[in-house]
Amino acid sequence: xxxxxxxxxxxxxxxxxxxxxxxxxxxxxxxxxxxxxxxxxxxxxxxxxxxxxxxxxxxxxxxxxxxxxxxxxxxxxxxxxxxxxxxxxxxxxxxxxxxxxxxxxxxxxxxxxxxxxxxxxxxxxxxxxxxxxxxxxxxxxxxxxxxxxxxxxxxxxxxxxxxxxxxxxxxxxxxxxxxxxxxx
Numbered sequence: 001x002x003x004x005x006x007x008x009x010x011x012x013x014x015x016x017x018x019x020x021x022x023x024x025x026x027x028x029x030x031x032x033x034x035x036x037x038x039x040x041x042x043x044x045x046x047x048x049x050x051x052x053x054x055x056x057x058x059x060x061x062x063x064x065x066x067x068x069x070x071x072x073x074x075x076x077x078x079x080x081x082x083x084x085x086x087x088x089x090x091x092x093x094x095x096x097x098x099x100x101x102x103x104x105x106x107x108x109x110x111x112x113x114x115x116x117x118x119x120x121x122x123x124x125x126x127x128x129x130x131x132x133x134x135x136x137x138x139x140x141x142x143x144x145x146x147x148x149x150x151x152x153x154x155x156x157x158x159x160x161x162x163x164x165x166x167x168x169x170x171x172x173x174x175x176x177x178x179x180x181x182x183x184x
Contacts, residue, residue: 026051026059026183031147033179035067040080048181051093052081059103061088070169071113078116084109084128092173097140106131111155113168126157126169136181151175 023122029048036040044067067082090103111126132151138144152174157166 001026018070025054026061029063029180029181029183031063033065033067035069035136035175037173037175037176039071039173040069041079042067042073044068044100046086046181049184056117056136057093059088059090059101063088065107073111079114081114081128082109082111082128085168086164099136099138099145101136102133103149104131104133105149113157115167122167124136124166126155126170127170128153128155129156130173130175132175134177138181139142145181147177147179147181149158149175149177151177153182 020128027050029046031046031048033046035042035044044065046063046065048061050065051061055133057092063086065082065084065086067084069079069080069082071080084107086105086107088103090101091099092099094100106129108129111128113124113126115122115124125158130151130153132149134147134149134151136145136147138146153173154172155170157170159166
Protein backbone atom coordinates (compact mmCIF):
# COMPACT_ATOMS: atom_id res chain seq x y z
CA UNK A 1 0.00 0.00 0.00
CA UNK A 2 2.77 2.44 0.92
CA UNK A 3 4.50 1.70 -2.37
CA UNK A 4 1.28 2.45 -4.32
CA UNK A 5 0.78 5.78 -2.53
CA UNK A 6 4.42 6.71 -3.15
CA UNK A 7 4.07 5.87 -6.86
CA UNK A 8 0.86 7.93 -7.16
CA UNK A 9 2.45 10.89 -5.37
CA UNK A 10 5.61 10.69 -7.50
CA UNK A 11 3.49 10.56 -10.67
CA UNK A 12 1.49 13.64 -9.60
CA UNK A 13 4.65 15.59 -8.77
CA UNK A 14 6.29 14.56 -12.06
CA UNK A 15 3.20 15.63 -14.05
CA UNK A 16 3.29 19.00 -12.32
CA UNK A 17 6.98 19.54 -12.97
CA UNK A 18 6.75 18.53 -16.62
CA UNK A 19 3.82 20.89 -17.15
CA UNK A 20 5.78 24.04 -16.22
CA UNK A 21 6.81 25.94 -19.31
CA UNK A 22 9.07 28.98 -19.23
CA UNK A 23 7.11 30.74 -21.97
CA UNK A 24 3.63 30.62 -20.43
CA UNK A 25 1.82 33.93 -20.00
CA UNK A 26 0.29 32.76 -16.74
CA UNK A 27 2.65 31.40 -14.16
CA UNK A 28 2.02 29.57 -10.93
CA UNK A 29 -1.22 30.05 -9.04
CA UNK A 30 -2.50 29.29 -5.58
CA UNK A 31 -6.18 28.79 -4.83
CA UNK A 32 -8.37 28.32 -1.79
CA UNK A 33 -11.66 26.45 -2.22
CA UNK A 34 -14.72 25.31 -0.35
CA UNK A 35 -15.96 21.98 -1.81
CA UNK A 36 -19.13 20.05 -1.19
CA UNK A 37 -20.62 16.80 -2.48
CA UNK A 38 -23.34 14.68 -0.93
CA UNK A 39 -20.94 12.83 1.41
CA UNK A 40 -17.94 15.16 1.94
CA UNK A 41 -17.67 18.85 2.72
CA UNK A 42 -14.51 20.83 3.40
CA UNK A 43 -11.75 22.92 1.92
CA UNK A 44 -8.77 22.54 -0.34
CA UNK A 45 -5.59 24.27 -1.41
CA UNK A 46 -4.68 24.12 -5.10
CA UNK A 47 -1.20 24.75 -6.51
CA UNK A 48 -1.46 25.58 -10.22
CA UNK A 49 1.47 25.25 -12.60
CA UNK A 50 2.25 27.48 -15.61
CA UNK A 51 0.15 26.83 -18.70
CA UNK A 52 1.12 23.70 -20.60
CA UNK A 53 -0.24 25.10 -23.85
CA UNK A 54 -1.47 28.52 -24.98
CA UNK A 55 -2.78 29.59 -28.38
CA UNK A 56 -4.82 32.75 -28.90
CA UNK A 57 -7.48 32.52 -26.19
CA UNK A 58 -7.16 28.75 -25.56
CA UNK A 59 -5.16 27.27 -22.65
CA UNK A 60 -4.31 23.94 -21.03
CA UNK A 61 -3.18 24.00 -17.40
CA UNK A 62 -2.31 21.50 -14.64
CA UNK A 63 -2.69 21.72 -10.84
CA UNK A 64 -2.28 19.69 -7.66
CA UNK A 65 -5.10 19.91 -5.13
CA UNK A 66 -4.71 19.01 -1.42
CA UNK A 67 -8.01 18.90 0.44
CA UNK A 68 -9.74 17.71 3.53
CA UNK A 69 -13.19 17.61 4.99
CA UNK A 70 -15.80 15.91 7.06
CA UNK A 71 -17.93 12.96 6.02
CA UNK A 72 -21.66 13.69 6.17
CA UNK A 73 -22.98 10.14 5.77
CA UNK A 74 -25.30 8.55 8.35
CA UNK A 75 -23.57 5.17 8.00
CA UNK A 76 -19.99 6.36 8.52
CA UNK A 77 -18.66 9.46 10.29
CA UNK A 78 -15.15 10.86 10.25
CA UNK A 79 -12.90 12.86 7.97
CA UNK A 80 -11.13 12.61 4.65
CA UNK A 81 -7.84 13.84 3.14
CA UNK A 82 -7.54 14.08 -0.65
CA UNK A 83 -4.66 14.62 -3.08
CA UNK A 84 -5.70 15.06 -6.72
CA UNK A 85 -4.13 16.10 -10.02
CA UNK A 86 -6.38 18.36 -12.11
CA UNK A 87 -6.09 19.19 -15.83
CA UNK A 88 -7.90 22.31 -17.15
CA UNK A 89 -8.68 23.19 -20.77
CA UNK A 90 -10.65 26.25 -21.84
CA UNK A 91 -10.68 29.82 -23.05
CA UNK A 92 -9.96 33.28 -21.68
CA UNK A 93 -11.28 36.70 -22.70
CA UNK A 94 -10.12 40.08 -21.35
CA UNK A 95 -12.35 43.17 -21.64
CA UNK A 96 -11.46 46.49 -19.98
CA UNK A 97 -9.04 44.85 -17.53
CA UNK A 98 -11.53 42.20 -16.40
CA UNK A 99 -10.89 38.62 -17.47
CA UNK A 100 -13.33 35.74 -17.79
CA UNK A 101 -12.27 32.12 -18.17
CA UNK A 102 -14.57 29.25 -18.92
CA UNK A 103 -13.06 25.80 -18.81
CA UNK A 104 -13.56 22.10 -18.48
CA UNK A 105 -11.47 19.94 -16.18
CA UNK A 106 -10.71 16.36 -15.34
CA UNK A 107 -9.05 14.99 -12.22
CA UNK A 108 -7.77 11.85 -10.57
CA UNK A 109 -6.41 11.35 -7.07
CA UNK A 110 -6.17 9.38 -3.85
CA UNK A 111 -8.23 9.68 -0.65
CA UNK A 112 -7.66 8.62 2.94
CA UNK A 113 -10.78 8.22 5.11
CA UNK A 114 -10.33 8.51 8.89
CA UNK A 115 -13.33 6.94 10.59
CA UNK A 116 -14.73 7.59 14.06
CA UNK A 117 -17.07 5.85 16.49
CA UNK A 118 -16.93 2.04 16.54
CA UNK A 119 -14.51 2.17 13.56
CA UNK A 120 -12.14 4.63 15.25
CA UNK A 121 -8.53 4.17 14.24
CA UNK A 122 -9.47 2.50 10.94
CA UNK A 123 -8.28 4.19 7.74
CA UNK A 124 -9.97 3.46 4.41
CA UNK A 125 -8.38 4.40 1.09
CA UNK A 126 -10.10 5.47 -2.09
CA UNK A 127 -9.36 6.77 -5.56
CA UNK A 128 -11.31 9.71 -6.98
CA UNK A 129 -11.76 10.48 -10.65
CA UNK A 130 -14.14 12.76 -12.49
CA UNK A 131 -14.56 16.05 -14.29
CA UNK A 132 -16.72 19.08 -14.77
CA UNK A 133 -16.74 22.69 -15.82
CA UNK A 134 -16.16 26.06 -14.28
CA UNK A 135 -15.61 29.73 -14.75
CA UNK A 136 -13.30 32.30 -13.25
CA UNK A 137 -13.80 36.06 -13.27
CA UNK A 138 -11.23 38.55 -12.01
CA UNK A 139 -9.06 41.60 -12.58
CA UNK A 140 -6.15 41.31 -15.02
CA UNK A 141 -3.94 43.79 -13.10
CA UNK A 142 -4.28 42.07 -9.72
CA UNK A 143 -4.09 38.58 -11.31
CA UNK A 144 -6.78 37.32 -8.93
CA UNK A 145 -10.22 35.92 -9.54
CA UNK A 146 -13.33 34.29 -8.11
CA UNK A 147 -13.91 30.66 -9.13
CA UNK A 148 -17.06 28.54 -9.43
CA UNK A 149 -16.86 24.90 -10.53
CA UNK A 150 -19.47 22.17 -10.83
CA UNK A 151 -18.78 18.59 -11.71
CA UNK A 152 -19.07 15.01 -10.71
CA UNK A 153 -17.07 11.90 -10.24
CA UNK A 154 -16.74 8.54 -8.64
CA UNK A 155 -14.84 7.51 -5.52
CA UNK A 156 -13.65 3.94 -5.90
CA UNK A 157 -13.03 2.21 -2.58
CA UNK A 158 -11.98 -1.44 -2.89
CA UNK A 159 -13.93 -3.99 -0.82
CA UNK A 160 -10.71 -5.22 0.74
CA UNK A 161 -7.41 -3.57 1.45
CA UNK A 162 -4.96 -6.41 2.06
CA UNK A 163 -6.67 -8.54 4.69
CA UNK A 164 -8.89 -5.70 5.97
CA UNK A 165 -12.49 -5.27 4.86
CA UNK A 166 -13.38 -1.69 3.97
CA UNK A 167 -16.22 0.03 5.87
CA UNK A 168 -16.84 2.95 3.48
CA UNK A 169 -18.68 1.99 0.25
CA UNK A 170 -17.74 3.33 -3.21
CA UNK A 171 -19.96 6.18 -4.38
CA UNK A 172 -20.68 8.54 -7.26
CA UNK A 173 -21.22 12.22 -6.57
CA UNK A 174 -21.87 15.73 -7.88
CA UNK A 175 -19.67 18.46 -6.46
CA UNK A 176 -19.79 22.25 -6.13
CA UNK A 177 -16.62 24.30 -5.62
CA UNK A 178 -16.37 28.00 -4.70
CA UNK A 179 -13.20 29.96 -4.06
CA UNK A 180 -10.45 32.27 -5.29
CA UNK A 181 -7.37 31.91 -7.47
CA UNK A 182 -4.25 34.14 -7.31
CA UNK A 183 -1.64 34.06 -10.12
CA UNK A 184 2.07 34.88 -9.72
